[in-house]
Amino acid sequence: MREIYDWAGWFRELAARVAEGGETALIEKARQVDWSGEPELLKRGERGIDPFSFIYTLAQKNTRNQRPRVYPSVAKCFGLESPLSDFGNDDFYMFPTPPPNAAALFHDSKNFSPELLWRLFGQAVKDEPQIDPTTFRDVLKIRYVAQVKLTQALSLINPDFFVSVDALQHLPANKDMDLKGCDHGGFMSALNNAKRAFPGCRACEINTFVYSHYMSKPPLLKRESRFFQISTNAYGSDRWEDFDRSNAVYTDSSRQGGDPGLWETAPAGGDGRGSPYPLTEPARGDVILVRTGVRKGRAIGIVHRNDYAETDGLNDRSRLHVYWINKSEAGFGPGVQTDRVAFSEVTPTRSTYQAFRHAAAYQPTFMLIDKRDGNGPIGPRLPSHPLNQILYGPPGTGKTWHTVTHAMAIMEDREVDEVTQEDRATVKSRFDKYRDTGRIEMVTFTQNTTYEDFVEGIRPVLAGGATPGAAKPAESGDVGDDVRYELSRGVFRHIVDRAAQDTDQRYVLVIDEINRGNVARIFGELITLIEHSKRIGGDDEARVTLPGSKTEFGVPANLHVVGTMNTADRSIALLDTALRRRFVFEEMMPDETHPGISEDVGGVDCRKLLAAMNRRIAVLLDREHQIGHAYFLGVDKLPVLASMFRTRIMPLLQEYFYDDWEKIRAVLNGNGFVQRSGPPEELVRSNLVDADRAVYNLLPADDDRWTSPTAYRAVYETKASAEDGNATPAA
Template identity: 30%
Template sequence: MNNNLVAPAYYVLGYKQGEGIEQQKRFVEHGLWDHDHNKTVEALVRRVPVGARVALKNYFTRGSRKKGESRAYIQVIALGTVRENEGNGQRLLIEWDAPIKPYEVQTRYQSTIAQIRAGEAQIRRIFALPTVPARPPAIYFVHPGPDGTWWPKFQEFGNAYLPAIVSESARLAFGQLRPGDVLVATTRYNQALGLGVVAPSSDSTAAGLPATELTCPVKWWIPHAAEMNANTFLVAAAFGRTKHWTRIRQAYEAQHPELLAVLNTHFPPAEPDPLSTVPLQKFPSNQILFGPPGTGKTYATAAWAVAIIEGRKVSEVEAEYYANREALQALLQTYRLRGQVEFVTFHQSFSYEDFVEGIKPTLATDDDDEEAEALSYRIEPGVFRTLSERGAAAINLWHQQQGLSSTALATPLDFTSVYTQFVATLEDKLLKGEEVVFKTKSDTAIVFDGFSPKGNLWVRHKKGQKEEPFTVSGFRLRKLYDKFKTVAEIQNVTNDITATIKGANTSAYWAVFNAFKEFEGQVAPVASPIEISNKSAWPNLLQGLVADPAAAKLAANKLDYAQVAAEILADAPRFVLIIDEINRGNVSNIFGELITLLEDDKRGGQLNAMNLKLPYSKASFQVPPNLYLLGTMNTADRSIEALDTALRRRFSFSEMPPKPNLLKAVAGVELGPLLTALNERIEYLSSRDHCLGHAWLMGVNSLEELRDAFHHKIIPQLQEYFYGNWARIRQILGKAFVEKLTLKVSLLDPVDEYDERPIRYRITDPGQWTVKSFQGLYVVNHAPSVRTSTSATDPGASAE
C-alpha cells in the first residue's frame, strides 16, 4: 500500500450504481476510472492532477433517519495513484495499489467524484495512512483569496482553504499542516488579517464553502488586522512558511495591546521561528560528506540542503523530520521547484560541457504536438553555471527588495515578461469567478476555460458543439509574437497563422494573440521580468528565475557586488548544488579553470573576488557567495585515490560513519552489536574506509530478511573488499557462513611437498543461517587473532 503523504491531491471516486462488482473489476484490471455523468463532473475530472491519490468507494448510511441516528459511510474498495489525466473530463488512467480488504470510514462523500476537504485526519482515515508523530509547531501564512475577500468565511466556518489553482509548492506545503501549527492570514500587501491555530479535523465544517481543492480546520483566535512594515509579505503565493513572525507579533502588540494576553497564551514570544528569529547558521561554501558505502550520505543530503537554505543546524532539521521523511522530501521538492536546489551525479563521462557550458545540438520541439523542426547548435549552460546565475540574480533581487537600490532593471518589453503578467491576470480573474472571453476576427466568442497540466491555456468556443477544451500553447503564441509585431500584420488568419505555427485552431489563436497584444499595450513600457514591486512574490520571483533563464542571466549580469552590503550578501537566499559521487568524475576536466573560483575569498563580493571568461560564450563569470556545493564521496571507491588535490584543498569534509545505534533487534539478533563487531574486524584487517554501512540492515524486520541482507548485500561487499582472499572473509564471518572445501577426487599426479595449493572456500547455504549463527558474530568478547605464521598451507586456520 502506498503511504505517501505528499500527493498533490486526494479524491474519492464512485461508479455507476447497479453494476457493482463488474465496474470495480473493470477499473482495476484495465487501470482506469471513468463515468457517464454530466459536465459538472467532467469539469472536476479535468482538474484532477497527475500523482493524485484516489480511493474507489461505495456510499451508504446506517441508523434511523427519523430518530436522528443516521450516519454516512463509505466503503473503500481500492486505492491508487493517477498516472494520466486525458483532459476530456471522462477518464483517468490509474495505477491501482495491490488488492486490499475493503474497509469502512464514516464520512459524507456521496458524489461520483469529490476532493477531500476535511483536513489531514480524514485523509489518513480514508487512505489508511500512518499517524505522523508530533513535531514542534510551524508558522505559515495563508492568503484568504484575492485582496482578502474570503477572510469573513475563514472566520465563519473555522477553516482555511486554497483554491483549485495554486502552485505545486503551496499544495505540498499545505499538505504538511498539523494540529497546533500557527496560521497567519494575510493580504498580499503588508496586512496581517488574523492569527489562528490548526485544529483537529473533527472541529471543522465545510458547509457553505465554495468548491475548493484543499481545506484545513483552523481556530481563529485573533480575528483582528494589523498593518505591517514595508516589504514584510510582498508575496503572490497562496500559502507557505513565513519568515516574519517577529514582525507580526510586534505589529499586533503595538496596534492591539488588548490582545497581548491572547498572544502570550497561544503564541508565546519564545515561539520558535528558525527562518527569522535566529541568525542564519554558517556553512562551508564547499562541503563533502564522506564515508563507507551504506552510511546514508546521499540520504543525508536532503537534511543538509534544507539546513543550508534555511540557515539552521543540520541536527535540528534531522531531529524535526526524523519520523517524517515524507515531509522533508516535500520541503526539499519545494526548494527544487523554486530553483534553489539542483542534484547531479558525477561519472566518468561527465564533462565541463555538462557542468559549466558547452555547444549542444538542439531540436526545436513543440511540447503540445511534439513536432520536430530543424537541427541547430547552440551554447547551453550546464547546471553549475545555471545555478550560479540564479544565485547572483537572487542577490540582485534581494538587494532591490531591501530598498537599497534606487533603480529598477529597466529593460525593453519581451514576450516572457508580458506573458507572465498576462497569465497572472487570467488566473486572478478565474479565482474571482469572472468569465474571460476572447473575440475572434469574425466576432465570435472564445471562452477561457483554465490551464492545462503543462500550464497552457484551455479555451473553447462559447456556442460551439465541441465539448473538450482546445489548448493554446505559450510556445506557439511566442512564435506569433516573434513573427508579427501587430495583429494587423495577419492579413489572412488561416494562411498566415498556419504558416507560422504549422496547423492549429487558427481563429482561437488569433483571438488569444489579439487579447495578448492589447494587454501588452497596457503594460508600462519599462516593465522587466525581474522588476521588484509590491505585487511581486519573493518565492515566485525565485521560481521565475527557473522559468525564464534569460531573466536570471540578465539580473546576474546587472549585479554590481560593489553596491551590495555585506549583510545583504549574508542574508540573500541560498542555493545548493548537490553533487553525488563527486570523486567518480574527472574533477579537473569537469571544473576546468573554475576550480579557483570555488574558494570563499574569490567569490563575488569577497576580498579577492575573481571572474573568468568562459571559453564558449565568452561571458564573464563569477561564483556567487550564496551558492553552496554539497558533495558525497564513497571512501571504499577506488576512484578516491585519484581525487584532485586542488579539490581537496577547497572542500571541507564531514565524515559519515556507520551508525549501529540506529539498528534494532530482530528475531533475537542485536543488529547494532552485530554491525559493530563486523566493522571492528574489517577495520583491523583492512581500514575504516572499508566498513559496512548501517543502511544494509535498516530495512531488516525478520530473520529471513536478515539472511537476504547478508547473502545479497554484506557478503558481496566483503568479496569486493577482500577480492580473492576468502580466508579474510572467513575471519570476519566465521565458519557458520564460510566453509572450507575438501578435495573429493584423487589427484593423478601426487602433490609435491613444496607445491602450494590454494584452499577452496564457499558460502554456506543461507537457509541454514540460524539466530545462533548471527549471534555468534558478536558474542565473542575478544579481538580476532590473525595468524602470523609463514605457513602457506592454511592461512585461515586461526579462524577455526
C-alpha cells in the first residue's frame, strides 16, 4: 500500500510549484487545466484565481471519473514529477474532499483582495509553517470561509504538517474543544494534541486514520480487534524502512533460499518441525506491533487489508497493509524482552504485548486504542470466564486434566483453547507456581468431607503444636495434658481470605469430584455467597457471620470456582438444585478423534474401537456412562492395549452393568473376551440349576486372545472372524 499517500507528495509538490510561480503563473496554468467542465474558479476573472480556491477546487474533482482526466492535466501544466497511482482505487485518494455542491472558492469576488490568501499560503507551504494568528483570523472573516474549509485546504497545501479540524474534532484528546469555532490558538492546540497521540506520524497519516476509523462505518478499530506482532529483522537485514515506506509488513522467504513453499513456516522447534505463521488471520482493524529484536519497539499499525487472506494469497508478494499510528523507536527497558517468533498473535499476557503496553513511547497509542470517541475500552479481547463452573462427563474424558487448563485461562485472561494448544508441561509448571503462591487451591470432595473441613471447624491437635491455618483457640481451651482443640480454617476460608486482600489478582479454587460430597452440608449457608450478584461488590452483596469464629464473611468477585463431576457416579439431573442454579456446566464427552488415540496399534484402530463400544453403551445404558478417551491415550502397542483393556476397561464395564455379562458381551460385539458356558452337569442332574443357565468367565490373563488384533477388530467390524465366545460346557 505504498501508493496510499502518493497524493500527499503530489499535492506537496504542486503547492511548491504554485508558490514558486506566483499569482501570474497560477492564473495562466489554472486556465490550461482540463477541468472536465468549467469550474466556478474560472468564472470570476483573473483575480478570482487564488491558491486556496485552486487547491480546494482540485480536491473537489476527486471521483473515479474525474481523476483520470483532471489530475494528469494538472501534473502536465505544472511539470509535476510526483507519481499518482490507480485513479480507480479510492483507497489511494483519501484526502479532504469538498462535496460536489460545496462552494470551493475562498471569496465571492466582491471587494476581494487575493493578497491575504497568498500571504497565508506562503506561510503554510514552508517545511516548518509559521502561521501568523492575525492572518489566520482575517482569512476566517472572508465570506464562504470557515474553520473546516480553511484547515482542509491547509492539509492539502502541506499534508505533512496540517490536519483538518473536522478530523481533529474526533480525537479523544480534543473531545472537549469546539474546533468548528476555534481561532488560530485553538487549532494549533488541537493539532499538537493529535501529533502527541500519533508519535512520529505525518499529518496525512493522522488524517487517513481518523477518516478510516472515526468518520467511516463500520469504524476501523473494533472491540474485538486482535493484536499481532512482527519482527523487522528476524532473518537478518532490518526491513523497517521498507515497512515504513510501503505502509505494509511481511515475512521474508529469502532465508529459505527463495523457496516459496517454505516462506510462511515458523522456525523449527525442538522436534525439528515448524508451525505456520497465522498470516491469514489478521483482519481489517487488527493491531500490528512492530519490533526490532527482542528489546526494541519500532511502530504500531492498524490493518487495512490482508493480501495473505485472499485466494492464493500465501506467497512472497503478499503484504499486510497498515495505517501507521505510532512510529516511535523505543527500547523496552532493563530485563524486558519480547517473543522471538517472527510473526504471531499476542494476547494481553504475552511478553510482546506487555512490553509495548508499558513502554512510555507507546502509551499515547494504547490510550487511543483503549477508547473510541471516549466510550470506553475497545482493546484486545479479554475472555469472560464464569465465576462458578463445573466440568462434567463420563470417566476418562479429561475433566481433572482440563481444570489445569481452565485455571490457567482464568489466571492469565486467555481463551481456554489458546492455553490448550500450549505445551502441557509448560502450562502445568505455571499452574504449580500459582499453587505455590496460594492463588490456586485444589481439594477433592468425598463422602466424608464436611463444612468443618472446607470452611472452618474445631480440630484436635497435640499439645505444644498448632495446626497450620489455625484461627484461634476454641473457648473450651485445653482438654487433658496431651490434646487441645483449635478453630482451624479450611481450604475455602484460606483462599477467600487471600483473594479478599488481593482484589487486583484472580484466584481459583478447583474442587475435584464435587458431586461425591454432600454439597449442601459442605457449603452450608455459604452456597448463597458464591452467586455472582451476592459476591462482595455485587448488586446484591451478601455476608454472613461464621458460627465458629463469629467473623463476618463474604466471597470476593475475583475468586473463581472450577469443579469436576463424574456423571457415571451421579447424573447432573440428580444434583442439588442450589448447586445447579449457581454453576455453569460444561459437558466433556469422549472424543474418539483425539490426536493422542492411535489408529493403528498392531492393526487395531483404537478410535473405531472406542466409538463402537460407546455407541452400544449409550443404548444399553445411557450416554453418561460412556468410556472416556483418556483410557486410550498413549496406547501404542498390542501388549499395552491388552493390559489396559483387561485391567481397566473390563472392570469398568462390570461396574457399569452390575455383572450383566450378556450386555457386556453385546458391548464387545461377542468378540470372545467374555466366555459363555453351561452349568456343571452334576448340578443340573441334581436339579439345583436349570440346564439352560449361562455361566460367564473372562479369558485368563495369559490367553493369547488378549493380544489378538482380530479380537479387537471384531468389536467394530461386524464381519471380523472373531470367535463367537461360546465354550464347550464343562463335563
